[in-house]
Amino acid sequence: MKKLITLAAGTATLLGTLMASNAMAATTLEAVKNKGHLQCGVTNGLPGFSQPDEKGHWTGIDVDTCRAIAAAIFGKGDAVQFTPLTAKERFTALQSGEIDVLSRNTTWTLTRDASLGLNFTGTNYYDGQGFLIKKDIGVTDAKELNGATVCIQAGTTTELNLADYFRANDMEFKPIVFDTSEQTVQGFAAGRCDVLTSDRSQLAALRSKLADPSSAVILPNTISKEPLGPVVRQGDDQWFNIVKWVLFAQINAEELGITSENVEDMKKSDNPNIQRLLGTDGDMGEKLGLPADFGYKVIKEVGNYGEMYNRNVGPGTPLDLDRGLNALWTEGGIMYAPPMR
């Protein structure tokens, strides 16, 4: 199976390069400008990251990442169309040019970065895998889970991480595999397993689906690193830079205290860092092939990283997640962007 996947990935890469060589008449940026909108690949419904709301509008942190890129290019955050993709389709859709950027809750790993003909542009959410357990089994640490039955969703890195973790700690477990996260939580609620494992960002949402959420607790352990971020095709460095620096601009904006509300006032600021970010001074936009005020447009339309986080997954939203690792480096997290100069 592994060989098959490698083979398929290799073929896909080969085809990707072949096609890239014969049809790259325009750069991605030119192609996007000609289309008049950005085509962005998202999940088919993951709370907080990309999910349609009551009106059928996409919301979530991955969706806002796409809007920010559209705002940087067109000055309008709504110049973007979304393509919902399943986990299996996502890389092909990007390789074949069906979408311009993939912002689909995708973990940055070496294999994906090196062998699929793709580039990860950064991390818009640092996630990690955790455990949700029934309170009455009285476990407080994942190391005590020897012999547990575990509910997992099939076909994700979650499954592999779990096996790695239990093997590394010399423990046994019995997996019960479900197809969707909905079924996984139903299985957990019905008592088919003691433990449910998933990305931490989803555990709270899954817990809230239980009839009695207080009957389950989230263990403090994080057993894997899941840096999630946007992905672009290899071979177009300008586009790679644009997607990368839009996110950096949002992170820098938070560090500098620029928000979508005060951005007009900030334009008059004397701080050269702020001036460069908002495009009132310097030629940062030009270097990327974007309008000079792309930073201003991104903050105006979507907001800085903190706003994006709080609106979609932060405290007060149904997911109710603390900033944790995703806080700025100045506030104890690891969100760090290179300087804009």
Next chain:
Amino acid sequence: MSESMAPPKRAFAPVQWMRDNLFNTWYNILLTVVVVYMIGTSIGPLLNWLFLDATFTGADPKDCVGDGACWLFINQRLNFFMYGFYPDAQQWRVDIMFFLLAVAFVPQFIERFPARRWLGIFGMTGLPIIGYILIPGGWFGLEEVQSNKWGGLMLTLILAYVGIIGSLPLGIILALGRRSEMPVIRGFCVIFIEVWRAVPLITVLFMASVMLPLFLPEGMNFEKLLRALIGITLWQSAYMAEVIRGGLQAIPRGQYEAGSALGLGYWRKMRLIILPQALTLVIPGIVNTFIGLFMDTTLVLIIGLFDILGTVQSTITDPAWQNVAIEGYVFVAFCFWVFCFGMSRYSQNLERKLDTGHKT
């Protein structure tokens, strides 16, 4: 000749009937009691959950209190479940199509409805053309709505409708081709049918959505929905061909010879004599295939198209709501039941009218 008398009327006595059918042996008595007990104990809670304790209206998730179903969730998302991402201001176009669909097909159930035959023909010919103009737009000053915005029940109906309209004629041609005496045509039809019928629809969709774009040059992307529609239609036509071939084989050789004796050419013979008989014979099979197709359209979920099941599944995980999975799935099941039961009734109607069962 003495006049034959009508058979004596059988009086219907409920008590006698029950004694004959429900309480005639000890195990039937036991079964009856158990079944009545099960119905009696489950129907109350079911009705309570479905209607009496259920929440139908309200403003936000917190209004869903009590033990009943939270239909408020469906109520609030109904627009999304019907139209997907189709823009609000343009939804009248879809409404017109829903209306025309009803106008064309609902009268088919009413025996004496005027011009119902013409309405049926309109539904099979004019309606797809109107839909092709109205739904994507881009003509006559209509705003263009790209297919990635279509979704919900509307998309399910489009998939099923195009699959049905496309696969029936294709299936007829393939079935005739498979019985043809020309080896090239026969060979082609046999290979086509056997290849497509031997592949699961899920594979066809996956090929269409994942592999096909890799083989096409970059920039030459035709839409995912179109790829899925072509895949579904071709796959379905292979099944249809075999159903129709069954009908063709049931027609005695004398019918073919009679047609030839009348001096009819191949196509007129088929059109006037063979196909009308063959198709009426296999109505149950055809409708069965249609119903199967209607259900199979939900498989587009795996290629990221939001049909009605897809829209529901993508929203039941919304953490703002309590667990609304059951409500969502019940709603989807109900929608499917309405359409599939409709098709089934129509076919029974047709069979009765054409008397294909040779009952009388």
